[in-house]
Amino acid sequence: MEKSKVYFTDMHVTSRENLQQKLTRLIKTAGIDQIDFERKFAAIKIHFGELGNLAYLRPNYSKTVADVIKSLGGKPFLTDCNTLYVGGRKNALDHIDTAYVNGYSPFSTGCHVIIADGLKGTDEQLVPVQGGEYVKEAKIGRAIMDADIVISLSHFKGHELVGFGGALKNIGMGCGSRAGKMEMHSNGKPSVNQQSCVGCGSCAKVCGQSAITITDKKASINHNLCAGCGRCIGVCPMDAVMPASDESNDILNKKMAEYAYAVLNGRPHFHISLVIDVSPFCDCHAENDIPIVSDIGMFASFDPVALDVACADAVNRQPAISGSLLEKNGHSHKDHFMDVSPETDWTVAIDHAVKLGLGKKDYELIRI
Template identity: 55%
Template sequence: MEKAKVFFTNFRTKAFGDGLPTKLKKMIKKAGIGDIDMDGRFAAIKLHFGELGNISYLRPNYSKAVADVVKELGGKPFLTDCNTLYPGSRKNALEHLECAWENGFTPLTVGCPILIGDGLKGTDDVEVPVVGGEYIKKAKIGRAVMDADVFISLTHFKGHELTGFGGAIKNIGMGCGSRAGKADQHSDSKASVNEELCRACKTCLKECANDALHFNEEIEKAYIDQNKCVGCGRCLGACNFDAISFGFNAAVKSLNCRMAEYTKAVLDGRPHFHISLIVDVSPNCDCHGENDVPILPNIGMFASFDPLALDQACVDACLKAKPLPGSQLAENMAKGDFVNHHDHFSNSTPESEWQTCLEHSEKIGLGTREYELIEV
């Protein structure tokens, strides 16, 4: 496979010159986004709206810049993300939209509609075959994501407590999975009921197609027959009180490989384009309700038709950067018992691991890790 082209521009701007959103527009046009036939087509722009309390997510100005370019090309853009597996401010479409609005994402500020990809309760998904999948045969992807004619990812490249970093592949694979799809990637266990949170509403009972959900009339609580539960996750969206959950217990290698396979399911068979911004590189995911100080300096904006090459280029750029003083990374490196992994992400969070994700992505044909970096 020949090298992929990855385009790059830094965050420098001149006084009284173009601002960063305009610079982003120029960069993605140079990278070839205009080669995609957008005329009259629905274009999903996948991003992370940020958890309430977190302020390191990408500002709405960047998503507006991408949406504006799509509209210039005749496309019909919409911003999208899918609901979260964990209880938080984005676990259903109503709370998710309110979170997005509070964090500055509205049709007025971004110039296009906002749709939650897997519907009101995170149950509106489509089973998509994974060609060459070793861990996942059918991925559960948000229906609105799969209904789009064109797919564009806009990623905040940052650290992550499990996968080392959150790049394009994580934004797409984990982000586009429905609630059941996220459980599919995160968990090797089956669903369980927290009796303290169960309200005895019995809504969940009708969602199980495997006769695994039952109701104990004596204590007035739902329970799950583990012998019959197949771990499909359909019951997650049925409970409005977060009484049903899955454990986040998948090994990191398994999680990385499943994420790569979910990404392949999202992208196969339609035009796609990818953008990553290395800015405010927090040590943890934007799913956190807080953000620590950046571990690395702001580096720049990257774009490519190949999400794997894009992630490889971004991680390479990060590994060449110097850790920022006062960050989690710098503090770890200053400890007396510090073991140098020669990897900023592993040094920041030693229990994390990212290499298997990129290795497996290349193995299943998601893209190539070989790239040519073209500075704009």
């Protein structure tokens, strides 16, 4: 069976070619012009970054991608769906404000920002998932389903519940409406280690479902209200909020793959991942730790599965940055993402995506 092609370029530049020009060459060499963009709406799925986070992709990269699409006759727009948790992206107005503050405006990117699931995260389309093991109808932001073409532009980094955030997470989790995100998270609800908890209330402040209460200087989580978004896990200064069992995280990974399938099935799609500022946790955090490895480069492919595997392989070949969480945690798993977040196994999403027919794990890396 023929391997999927994944194209790669490093972050080195010359006086004749800067990083934006190099990204243009990468995606053109990878074949983005094989897609018929003429007068077609092209959704560029991006993560705008939470307020306070500085690891998200600079908007210059999205402008580069949008400019290429426009040169091919397409109508690009930048898009994401609203979040479950309290923060700068829970509704469309705050979400657009956050995007603009972080540099994603029509003036800097050359295209508009559209929040795909609407003002309150309820503007969704039910999309059948053929062969879905857990999801029969995915709840996808309507603007994404209205698009003719889907382009994912992902910041490849760690994630505390699914291992890493790459193309599959950017599409699967990112394109789910608020109800869709709740469905994906529903089998992964955290708990509090009462001995470690100091009752600081950080977890309660970020809970969008009012599921966390502080009693006698100890936090507790009402699982009947909890959406399982995992935001409390990342903000706890004492590491007292524990993620759900491996089985629950496995189910989350599989649901995420099924949501990605719902978004991509039957439409032209193309995927770009930048393995830079590889923070240990998601850009959804209002803060970011130092990267776990040095910047590696830019990757592109028509196959989101092969792209994720290639990026993960590239990260795992790198030594840990001194002082990073990866160095502090050690390398017992021989997998950097499992060392940072040992309660989850990212390969589950990959294997499930292969089973669904989203792509292949075997890839040919073509360096330009």
